[in-house]
Amino acid sequence: MREIVFDTETTGLDPRSGDRLVEIGCIEMINRVPSGAVYHCYFNPERDMPAEAEAVHGLSIAFLSDKPKFAEKAGEFLEFIQDSPLVAHNAGFDFGFMNNELEMCGLTPVNRDRMVDTVAIARRKHPGAKLSLDALCSRYGIDRSHRTKHGALLDAELLAQLYVELQGGRQIGLELAAEARMLSEQPVIGTSSSVTRTFRSPRPHSASEEELARHAEFMAGFSEPIWSR
Template sequence: MREIIFDTETTGFDPKNGDRMVEIGCIEMVNRVLTGRSYHAYFNPERSMPAEAEAVHGLSDAFLSDKPLFASCAQEFLDFIEDSPMIAHNASFDFNFINHELTLCSHPIVDRSRMVDTVALAKVRHPGAKLSLDALCSRYGIDRSHRTKHGALLDAELLAQVYVELRGGRQIGLELMAEVNEIVVETKVLARRDRPFRQPRPHAATEAELMRHAEFLTSVDAPLWGE
């Protein structure tokens, strides 16, 4: 199964207030294994970058000034994601921005039925625990020492590892191993069926053995079973 793990960086929290997407990072995963294919781009938001947002991801007005508009990259983005499920941390936030940008340039939006939210998955798996990406990386022993600031592609790479853990680890690989074991067991059963039939061996004590046993019991002093 093909899935897309992704993350975005923005100028703020709400596209309805004029905030725009400035970075997106997408990673392809097939059967919960990274394929090495990715899509990554920065965008000129056509507005200034608030200091609070820049402090989070480090993307300045100067850096973004020569980057393309999302509209010029929208089709490339859509071609990459195809119709695959889209996995993100707090996914509704990212979907809001992606669909806002797609609407601005008259492209069809991404249906929310494709959305998978790893925050929701983590709430079920770890109720009451901290659910930030950093906290989940710590829980699963995922190295994030190189993450000094938020970055869409970097965060998607970390999230891909978290997502596999939230789904139970390499379950697809384990399921394949189970199928192999089932085939091996079935082969062994068939092999036993091919063996020649043997009459069951007698397992009851003979009359002579019972007499010897009774004689032995009479020689036991103060037996426990006699109390």
């Protein structure tokens, strides 16, 4: 299973008021284990940088002035994320800026069905607790001592670790990766030569309309079933 954990830095809080994306960092995860593939880019926002935003991420207009515009890198970015689920902390914020930039380029925005919000996951697991990335890293013992300011790639790296913990811990990811490796290396028996079997992710499946109708008909044949009492 391929997922992309990502984070953004911006000039402010609302793309509808003219705020722009200035940095994006993405981490590729395969079966909840970082593959080593990353995407990272700074962007020239073509506007000023409010002091409040610069204080958060440290990115000045002087630094960003020679960086590419988002439109110049949009194709490269879309090629990296492909059609994978996108994991972000307070994902609605990051999706809002990402899709605003894509729409400004005349490109189709990313469907929010692909959005995985770690804040929502953490809220279900820890109701009433602090849900900031810093607070959750502290809760799970994730080292963030090197994080002096926000940075898209650094925060994505921390979030990738947090995401694994929120899903049940690193051991689950390691087991899935080991299982995938064993399946991919298993030889096919009964052939004249050893053939490597390619591992394919399970396909989604569900009952057909006909099967559901037959099941309903079967269940209707019970007289006063115990589960109806």
